[in-house]
Amino acid sequence: MIRSPMRLATHVALLTVPLILLPPQSVIAAGGGGGGGGGAGGGELYGSSYSTPAPPSYPQEKGKRTTQKKRPAKQSSFDDPAFRDGYRAAYATIYERNDYAAAIEQLHALGRDDHPNVANLIGYSYRKLGDYKQSQVWYERALKADPNHVLTWNYYGLWQIEQGNRDAAQYHLSRIAEICGTTCDEYRSLAAALEKPPGTSLVY
Template sequence: MFPQQTARAAGGGGGGGGGAGSGELYGSSYSTPAPAYPQEKDRKTTHRVKKPAKQSSFDDPAFRDGYRAAYATIYERNDYAAAIEQLHALGRDDQPNVANLIGYSYRKLGDYKQSQVWYERALKADPNHVLTWNYYGLWQIEQGNRDAAQYHLSRIAEICGTSCDEYRSLAAALEKPPGTSLVY
């Protein structure tokens, strides 16, 4: 890592949040980290180089429209298989919101192995993606891994505190007796 990038890399990422319950389509704290560019140490320039503007996938109208359609397919129509196809068609599987919704859809279809793969992919892309920590925590509860779900809850608390929707949702699920059906 180059010295100029150390401070940027050490800081936390944005996170995702919100989801169906908050009324926010993309989450309350969506962010995409700025791209890091290597710096050449001994090269001097006589002019200022303009850095590219920070862009989000959501700045692309085609992506935004496709994401909204997949989101509606999941949360309004509960057609998880179709949503997975729509999300893959966006061509941005490593975007944390996309990977998280693919994981959520696989979980709702009962494919826990694929769901886990996609939740971990979302967290690799953004370790502070709050909604993924929430959904993956619910996945842990459904698998009987209450200690792991408790860890996910602690990560959510570190990222957005104990009053955010994601924290309250997972905390409420953890308060239910083991084996209780979760409704979310």
């Protein structure tokens, strides 16, 4: 039993000290919470924010670095199953069947011509068909939608080489280096193409 008001005050003071020493912020911090930008890689089915992705059924390319930049709003189109499936089908038409004219129709049918991934693949398809004027239009459209779209810089760089514009292709290579470094696939393939003698046929 506490015998005096002085001892009662001492006990009350001792009981309140731990509460005073633990600020409210420490409780919040202890809760953790993986904040940190949500950004690259988290929940995005299509890989990094700076390249045209392979559909989920295709292996992701190695050597890419992710960025913490906020993704363009148009990237959310991949959350739509119909868009994702249509994109996957067009991707297969291009890279498995090499039917570029059919792929252009499939890509237009998605109704997302200003999506950088879509515009880039349309540009690529036109380039493979030999229509360099239309190809350029679509590459420019992809870069307008996303100036850091690294695969467009790569494909457009190859376009420049095929047109004899090696200085412009070198500029594209420098832009790729700024976006993903010199070890990513896009940098290495364009650098290899630039090392070939002028007039060499490119298979990319």
